[in-house]
Each structure stands twice: as structure tokens, then as C-alpha cells.
Amino acid sequence: MLTDFRDGLARLAGIVTPGVDDTPYIQAAIEAITRDRDTGYSASGSSSSDGGSPALRFIPDQTAADYRRYSEQQAPVSVPMPIPLPGHSSLPTQPRPAHPPSEYPGHLLPPLDPFRPNPQASADSLASTLLLKSGQRPAQPHEWRVVDRDIIVGSIGEQKAATVPSLNFRPLALRAVSLLSFAALCLAMIVALMFSAVYSERQKGLRRYESAAGGLYFVFRMLPQLLAAVLLLWAQLVISTMFRILPFVRLASSRREEREGALFANLYPKSFLWPQLTGEWNVWVPILVTWLANFTIPLQSSLFTVILSGDDDSVWTWATVQGVAWTLVALYLALLASTIIVWRYWASVECTGLIWDPRSLADILAIVSDTNTADDYRGTQMARTRDGIRFALRRRADDKLGYWTWKDGRPGFWYTLGTPMDNAAFVPVLDPAAGQRMDRNDEKQGGVAAGGPDGELLGGNHDLEAGTAGLSAQARLRYLPWCLRSNQLLYFVVTALVLLVAIFVAAFLPSTRIASGFLPWLPSGPQPGVFSPADFLYSFLPSLLGMVLFLLFQSLDLSLRVLQPWAALADPRGARAEHSLLADYAACGAPAQSALRALRNGHWRVAALSAGAALFVLVPVLAGGMFMALTATDGAVRIYPNMPAFSILLTLLVLYLCALASLLPNRAAMRLPHAVTCLAEIAGFLANDDLLADPAFKQCRSRDEMLDKMGVRGGIPDTQPRWILNVGGAGGGDGAALLGIRRARRFTEKRRVRKSQIKRGVLNRSIV
Structure with missing residues (x-):
């Protein structure tokens, strides 16, 4: 934030009056922005009536001894604490604060002296600002940077790097052997259709008709659409897997334009009844062709019919309907071409960003467990729609999936979905739970008549399962899929x-x-x-x-x-x-x-x-x-x-x-506050401190390792850990109860209750 502020001053340096020292204005603005609003401190520097302490001021060329009080009364010193970084509790190598409390002076400043122009100070301020603008600012302790495999090999050696998983996992349905096998089946179907059409045309039929039952009837009237059903289900499997993996591939891309919006991409196709076109041409073309493949089963049903043949046209014979056969050939050629497009696309993707297949909530949790963006997700749990979550996460366009390390050169690296935190677009938001706030306002304003696109009426819910709970229960249970x-x-x-x-x-x-x-x-x-x-x-x-x-x-x-x-x-x-x-x-x-x-x-x-x-x-x-x-x-x-x-x-x-x-x-x-069909919607329920700090999901190099840490292998099932979705502990240190997934505690476990929870009457109800 300070960097952006000084960048703006650098642009205006040639416009303001030359030779005028702008440092006092800068410090006054910084003081006005960063002072604690809860202390009631006024602009004149006097204490408020509620006993708040005056804020600290800093003037250049003064030492710690120059900090002294405004008034004769002794006032307690207000020590500013550093803002906790997103996800700071998840990294064992989290740096110490850049300015420990002991480094802050213990006295307060007198009011600012009258303004005196200082050309040298103004020039120094401009030079330091331009230095920041040129990218020479030293790396901060909280900043991350992405590392590729070459950097990892160079830092830990080839032998140790061999144990580090590569980010190129592909599910079986998207591997070459599976796609080429499906393409071979499409090719076999095309050959069979062409042969039956040509042979039937030349020979005036295929086989003599016997009756409307029996084996031949099954071969000509049931078997073609059964084979078409097998190919259709396989094509749907490929498209469903693409939907599920593409958001992670986009997040692992080196291009910011491709990563933008990946958090809100659907993980599952809504329906195959209508094409859900998304992505670039090599993605939406296979989706469209798979939808067209729905017509292959009805067409295969009408592929064969009975005609009169023979020298005297007295013999009933099974024959191929030419128009239907060649229409099917065109459809299966399109399906074959789309399969080749899918194969070429996934063969060109060198980094999928995945260590293993993210099939479940635990797999996604292992990916985001070490993230430094969790603070932005807190408060999105009660958002009504995806647009509300998108607004709350509007600064998450630069998130990337991959291996990270400290930007200042400290050793260590980790795998997660994170952000470098050095981008000028990373502007602090006063209320990261904006989506939750807007939803509450809508509920209060709407009352019985208010409704939303994702659910039924908020006040007078006509659903059989809705009940008569208050507004908070309605927000918690408002969503069910349309169907x-x-x-x-x-x-x-x-x-x-x-x-x-x-x-x-x-x-x-x-x-x-x-x-x-x-x-x-x-x-x-x-x-x-x-x-x-x-x-x-x-x-x-x-x-x-x-x-x-x-x-x-x-x-x-x-x-x-x-x-x-x-x-x-x-x-x-x-x-x-x-x-x-x-x-x-x-x-x-x-x-x-x-x-x-x-x-x-x-x-x-x-x-x-x-x-x-x-x-x-x-x-x-x-x-x-x-x-x-x-x-x-x-x-x-x-x-x-x-x-x-x-x-x-x-x-x-x-x-x-x-x-x-x-x-x-x-x-x-099954009711939830909102849908759970994209990564952003799911991550909101995972962004609580106790779950992100759970060692079961930390630094897992394989799914088997994660399962071992979770304690689900072997032992008595009743003794295995249990998990619950409820309103539990505070997140982000603000004392606000969050709806999320966490371990369910037993009566014999010692519970940790924060003072903020006692004051607000919010306790963890996750008791078995």
C-alpha cells in the first residue's frame, strides 16, 4: 500500500512546486491512514474522551530520544502490531516480524513544527520513490516467489530433487493410452458403418429377415445403440475429467490472463442435455461434439430396416438406411477429430500443477493447506451467489498453483496455491467479508418477498425441508441445486x-x-x-x-x-x-x-x-x-x-x-449457504485456522502419505478421526465465528476456547 502511495507521488513530482519538501505531507498522510481508529484520536493530536492514547508520529532527522509527549500526563504507549500475513500459521519457516515491538520508541512526538521548505529532503524523497518504482526495492520477509524444478534441483541437488513430486499428473481418462484407445473405437465404428452401408447398397441387403424376435433382431435393432451408448459414456467421462482438471491447469499457467477466473471455473458439467461451452477452441470443440454425440443412440436405433429383395422381390432382408449411416459416419468422424484435439492439447500441457488427482475435499485441502491467501476466503462462506464470492476475491487474479519459496533467499520450498504478495494490484480491502455483509442486507431488506437466483424465498421458504428458522438458519440452509x-x-x-x-x-x-x-x-x-x-x-x-x-x-x-x-x-x-x-x-x-x-x-x-x-x-x-x-x-x-x-x-x-x-x-x-461447484466456493469452507494448521494435510508428497497422516488406514473405525461442518472457532484472530470443516472433538479431548468466543457466546459445537 505504501509503495503504491509513493509511486503516485513520483508521478506528481514534476508537477508540484519545485524545491518544496513534500516529506511532512507524506508522513501526515501515512499517519492518517495507519492510526488506530478505535482510539478516538483526533486530527489535532489530543486524546479522546474514552481514554485513547495519542498516535505516534515520525519526523525525519530525529532519533528515538526526540519522541516525547504532548501533555504533562503520562499516557500508555500504543505499540502497533504487524498485520498477520495470510496463512502465516501454516508455514513452519514463517519469518519473524521485521520490526519487533522492542524497536518502537516509547515516547510520543510533540505537534508538527511549522512547515519549512527543504529542497534536499524533497529530492531525497523523490529519489527513494523512483528507486522503488524501478524495482530495486529489497524483498520483504512475507513475499514469495515461484520456483520451477530447475531451481529446486540447483538448491537441493539431483538426488534429493528426485523425491520431489513433479507437477504433471494427468488422470487416466486424459492420458494418451486412454484417448488413443477411445479414438481406435471411434475409428472401428466408422469402418463398420461404412462397410455396412456400402455392402448393403451393392448386395441389396445384409441378412435375410426371420422374425421380430431372436438373435438377429437383437443384432440389428439393439446392438448398434448399445455400442453407441458405450462410446457416449466414454466421451462424457473424458469431458467430465477435463472440467475437473482444467481449473488447476489454468492456475498453474505462467500467464496471468489464463489464471484469471480459474478459481470460479466449474469443476463439473452442469448437464449433458445442453452444451456448456467454456475455454478456448481446443476445449469447447470437444464439449460441443460430445453433445452432438447424444444423437448417435437415436440414429443407431434407426440404422437398419427390412426391405424386399431377391430376383422377384419376395424375400424380406435386413438393409442399412443410407442417409442414417452416413450421418453417423460424420458424427463419429467429428468425435474422432475432437479426441485427437484433446490428446494433442493434453500432450502439450507440460505442467498441470497437480501431484495427484484432486478427487475429494481432502485432496483440495492438501493443495490449499499452506496458502497465504486464506484471509480473503474467510467471510465468503455465507455468500449467496458466486458473484458475491467473486467480489470478495476480486484481488485473487494473480494466484498461482505450484512450488513456492521465500523471495528474500531463505531456504525451503512448498507446494500450494498462493500469491507472491508483491504485486501492486494487491490492495488491502477494509472488509474482505463483503459478500457476507451484502447477503445480510439483502435478507433484511427482502424479508418474506426477497428471493435469490440460487435458492427459494428467504423469508417464506416453501420447501418441504426449509423449516421456520430465523435469518441465520435461512442463510446457512438456503441453497439446494435447482433440480x-x-x-x-x-x-x-x-x-x-x-x-x-x-x-x-x-x-x-x-x-x-x-x-x-x-x-x-x-x-x-x-x-x-x-x-x-x-x-x-x-x-x-x-x-x-x-x-x-x-x-x-x-x-x-x-x-x-x-x-x-x-x-x-x-x-x-x-x-x-x-x-x-x-x-x-x-x-x-x-x-x-x-x-x-x-x-x-x-x-x-x-x-x-x-x-x-x-x-x-x-x-x-x-x-x-x-x-x-x-x-x-x-x-x-x-x-x-x-x-x-x-x-x-x-x-x-x-x-x-x-x-x-x-x-x-x-x-x-444437503443444504449449504451456496453451491460448491468451483474452487473458490469450496475453499471458503476450508479457510479456518484449525483446519489449515492440521498436520494431516501439510507437505504431503502423495495421496498415500496424506491418508497415513489422516489416520484412516488400519485400526478400529470408531477410533478414527471424525470431521464436521459447523460454526466453530474464530478465524483470522478477529473473534468472528466461521462456518467450516474441522475435526470433531470428543468429550475426553481438552477444548481450547478463546476469550473472544466467550465474550460473544460462540463455542465450538463439534462434539461427538
């Missing part, structure tokens, strides 16, 4: 119930029994290119509707997987690390992977819904291959269903309805 709120869930359940009842009535009512077939109301005969309008409509449209149901349920499943660790932390008894900090359900992209892990942890609803999300991909598969145009015994063409496929589809729809209904109860524990 998990009561009104939306009720709409989903009621709509699904009505549609399911209508399907059952239409399918089994004697007058509309579906097994008897129904008229297509469209031409069913094959046209040029083996295209049958009736077969295409009753294959493509049911599969497309099934895709909508499948993608909608994916959003519900992802929201539940993101919030489940926080729901476990909301338990008043606390939760074991495997159930909370280490639960990585949101990072699981493979089918049924999160279901198996949730089953192991006893999270039954997450396990059931995650298994359902993988199982419901069969809805568009079965719906697309269920209907087919056939000639009845009376010579009329009707649409007949494959009854085994239809029965399985109805079973899946019943399970779908049950899964939706299971989301209605017991959602109160």
Missing part, C-alpha cells in the same frame, strides 16, 4: 407418474392393447436409400425421448454425488473421512463406479441412484429398438412392439419413478 428443490422434484415425480400411468393404460387396456399393433399413419414402404418414414419415426423419436430422460437423471445423480460428502459432514456427530473428506463420488465417471464406493460407505441412496443413472442408458436403447413396421395377416401394415423389450422398458420406467420419489425426503443435510 433438487422441492417444487422441481414434485413436478418431476407427478409428471413421471402421470406419463407412466398413461403408458400402462394405453399398453394393456383391451381397446388399445399395444401387443395388437397400431397404424403408423405414415408411409412404411422403403424409399430410395432404404428409408422408411414409419420405421424411422418410431425408432428415432422414442429413443430421443429416452435420451432426454437419461440425461435429466444424470443431472440429478451428479448433484447428489456432489452434495453427499457435505451432507455427511453436517451430521452433529461428525463423519469418518471415508464418508466425507475422502468421498469422491463426484469425480467418478465410469458407470457404477460411484455406486460401488457409496455402497461400501453405507450411502444407500447415492449407491441406488448412481446405479440407476448407469442403468437408465438402456431406456433410449430399448425404446429405439422396440417398435417395427410389419404386415399383419389382413394385409395392413401396423407398428408392432417387441414385447420382451417393452416389458424391460416398463420396469426401467417404474424404477425411474421410484428413484425420483426417493429424492424427496431427507434433503436438509
Whole structure:
């Protein structure tokens, strides 16, 4: 702050009156800025009525003996304390204060002497200011600088540097072997489609039609969309992993423009129902192509149809629909090209900024445990929206992820998300909890009618789980994802119930029994290119509707997987690390992977819904291959269903309805003040002193080392540490209670209570 002040004076040095000493003005301004406002000290230098002490003044060319009192009365000396640096308690090598209290003089100054021009002092002041402007200012004890591997090797040697993890970790889904395997499958699908299209055109068919059931029916009407579903799920896995890793890659970049805004980048795609384009072209192009790949399953459902062939056109034969086949070839070529783009992009990323895969809250905590920016995150826990957090963190544009060391040359280095703290843009903010303050004002002003974009009404919350708590409880429990709120869930359940009842009535009512077939109301005969309008409509449209149901349920499943660790932390008894900090359900992209892990942890609803999300991909598969145009015994063409496929589809729809209904109860524990889908939103709940100072997350060189420090390996589960999300100890030394994650204490543990907590009546309720 002082550097910026003097830089401004340097620019004005040629404008002010030459030969006039500006030092007294500078010192007076510094005194006005830095004096303690709580002492009530007036501008004239007299003490206030509440007994405050006069502030210290400094005049050049005076020694400590020249500090004396204004008045005859003896007044206590006010010793200014250095401002604590962000994250100072997390580094074992934190420097001592640059000016210990003993170095400050013990007397007060008389009022300033009358102004006397001093050209030499003005020139000296200007010279020192220009020296700071030229970058010659010596490094301060709190300043950091980024170090790369070459510097580490030069400081500790090649042998010791070999034990230092490299910042180039990539998840398996983004490695060359995985991406090239996926590209090979896309290429195989393209070859198969081209072969079937060309062979069918030349031979007037592929295989003789036998019946609307059996193995051949499965091969031509079910297998193509099953293979398309496998490729689609793999493509979604790649995109989901990119979303989760890209914010860390951007934070590790050497370009400030690329790092800016990375803290607020989404860690998870909101939905695959609509493309969420982000980043540069080599990022958003694969996202767009993956969204287009959603149409591959409905198109594969209508890839094959039955035509008359033979010399006398009397033999029914399976044939390839030419237009559909070549459209699929174009889509899979685009998917292949986007996979190559992804592979080339990640092959060019030399530094991802990661030691291991940040799949869980514990992994993110290990990254930010030694940060020097924690003070700015304190107070953002109760912000309503991401924009409020963005305002509170508006000076965090220069944060970088990597290895750091002291700028003044002291030994040691550490891995964290930090800032050099020497940038002129790092301007102190009087109220870093601005987002919290604004939210409180909104709540008071809005009352019952006030609402926000992230939640329901603040005063008159109509949600089934909202309750009738006061404003503080409403702020704590205001947020649920849009798809998990009561009104939306009720709409989903009621709509699904009505549609399911209508399907059952239409399918089994004697007058509309579906097994008897129904008229297509469209031409069913094959046209040029083996295209049958009736077969295409009753294959493509049911599969497309099934895709909508499948993608909608994916959003519900992802929201539940993101919030489940926080729901476990909301338990008043606390939760074991495997159930909370280490639960990585949101990072699981493979089918049924999160279901198996949730089953192991006893999270039954997450396990059931995650298994359902993988199982419901069969809805568009079965719906697309269920209907087919056939000639009845009376010579009329009707649409007949494959009854085994239809029965399985109805079973899946019943399970779908049950899964939706299971989301209605017991959602109160999932409520948070705001979303937790970006690093800035998550870090706010980790920025309390007791958690950042926890040795379990300090200087971990691997995930296994972190697990060992957390005490989750071996031993009796009931004796393992438990963690809780609650209002606990003060952060930043200001006595303000913070909502955050911390260890849950047992009755036998000695509790540390600060005086500020006793005065304010704020105690840590994290007791098991």
C-alpha cells in the first residue's frame, strides 16, 4: 500500500512546486491512514474522551530520544502490531516480524513544527520513490516467489530433487493410452458403418429377415445403440475429467490472463442435455461434439430396416438406411477429430500443477493447506451467489498453483496455491467479508418477498425441508441445486407418474392393447436409400425421448454425488473421512463406479441412484429398438412392439419413478449457504485456522502419505478421526465465528476456547 502511495507521488513530482519538501505531507498522510481508529484520536493530536492514547508520529532527522509527549500526563504507549500475513500459521519457516515491538520508541512526538521548505529532503524523497518504482526495492520477509524444478534441483541437488513430486499428473481418462484407445473405437465404428452401408447398397441387403424376435433382431435393432451408448459414456467421462482438471491447469499457467477466473471455473458439467461451452477452441470443440454425440443412440436405433429383395422381390432382408449411416459416419468422424484435439492439447500441457488427482475435499485441502491467501476466503462462506464470492476475491487474479519459496533467499520450498504478495494490484480491502455483509442486507431488506437466483424465498421458504428458522438458519440452509428443490422434484415425480400411468393404460387396456399393433399413419414402404418414414419415426423419436430422460437423471445423480460428502459432514456427530473428506463420488465417471464406493460407505441412496443413472442408458436403447413396421395377416401394415423389450422398458420406467420419489425426503443435510461447484466456493469452507494448521494435510508428497497422516488406514473405525461442518472457532484472530470443516472433538479431548468466543457466546459445537 505504501509503495503504491509513493509511486503516485513520483508521478506528481514534476508537477508540484519545485524545491518544496513534500516529506511532512507524506508522513501526515501515512499517519492518517495507519492510526488506530478505535482510539478516538483526533486530527489535532489530543486524546479522546474514552481514554485513547495519542498516535505516534515520525519526523525525519530525529532519533528515538526526540519522541516525547504532548501533555504533562503520562499516557500508555500504543505499540502497533504487524498485520498477520495470510496463512502465516501454516508455514513452519514463517519469518519473524521485521520490526519487533522492542524497536518502537516509547515516547510520543510533540505537534508538527511549522512547515519549512527543504529542497534536499524533497529530492531525497523523490529519489527513494523512483528507486522503488524501478524495482530495486529489497524483498520483504512475507513475499514469495515461484520456483520451477530447475531451481529446486540447483538448491537441493539431483538426488534429493528426485523425491520431489513433479507437477504433471494427468488422470487416466486424459492420458494418451486412454484417448488413443477411445479414438481406435471411434475409428472401428466408422469402418463398420461404412462397410455396412456400402455392402448393403451393392448386395441389396445384409441378412435375410426371420422374425421380430431372436438373435438377429437383437443384432440389428439393439446392438448398434448399445455400442453407441458405450462410446457416449466414454466421451462424457473424458469431458467430465477435463472440467475437473482444467481449473488447476489454468492456475498453474505462467500467464496471468489464463489464471484469471480459474478459481470460479466449474469443476463439473452442469448437464449433458445442453452444451456448456467454456475455454478456448481446443476445449469447447470437444464439449460441443460430445453433445452432438447424444444423437448417435437415436440414429443407431434407426440404422437398419427390412426391405424386399431377391430376383422377384419376395424375400424380406435386413438393409442399412443410407442417409442414417452416413450421418453417423460424420458424427463419429467429428468425435474422432475432437479426441485427437484433446490428446494433442493434453500432450502439450507440460505442467498441470497437480501431484495427484484432486478427487475429494481432502485432496483440495492438501493443495490449499499452506496458502497465504486464506484471509480473503474467510467471510465468503455465507455468500449467496458466486458473484458475491467473486467480489470478495476480486484481488485473487494473480494466484498461482505450484512450488513456492521465500523471495528474500531463505531456504525451503512448498507446494500450494498462493500469491507472491508483491504485486501492486494487491490492495488491502477494509472488509474482505463483503459478500457476507451484502447477503445480510439483502435478507433484511427482502424479508418474506426477497428471493435469490440460487435458492427459494428467504423469508417464506416453501420447501418441504426449509423449516421456520430465523435469518441465520435461512442463510446457512438456503441453497439446494435447482433440480433438487422441492417444487422441481414434485413436478418431476407427478409428471413421471402421470406419463407412466398413461403408458400402462394405453399398453394393456383391451381397446388399445399395444401387443395388437397400431397404424403408423405414415408411409412404411422403403424409399430410395432404404428409408422408411414409419420405421424411422418410431425408432428415432422414442429413443430421443429416452435420451432426454437419461440425461435429466444424470443431472440429478451428479448433484447428489456432489452434495453427499457435505451432507455427511453436517451430521452433529461428525463423519469418518471415508464418508466425507475422502468421498469422491463426484469425480467418478465410469458407470457404477460411484455406486460401488457409496455402497461400501453405507450411502444407500447415492449407491441406488448412481446405479440407476448407469442403468437408465438402456431406456433410449430399448425404446429405439422396440417398435417395427410389419404386415399383419389382413394385409395392413401396423407398428408392432417387441414385447420382451417393452416389458424391460416398463420396469426401467417404474424404477425411474421410484428413484425420483426417493429424492424427496431427507434433503436438509444437503443444504449449504451456496453451491460448491468451483474452487473458490469450496475453499471458503476450508479457510479456518484449525483446519489449515492440521498436520494431516501439510507437505504431503502423495495421496498415500496424506491418508497415513489422516489416520484412516488400519485400526478400529470408531477410533478414527471424525470431521464436521459447523460454526466453530474464530478465524483470522478477529473473534468472528466461521462456518467450516474441522475435526470433531470428543468429550475426553481438552477444548481450547478463546476469550473472544466467550465474550460473544460462540463455542465450538463439534462434539461427538
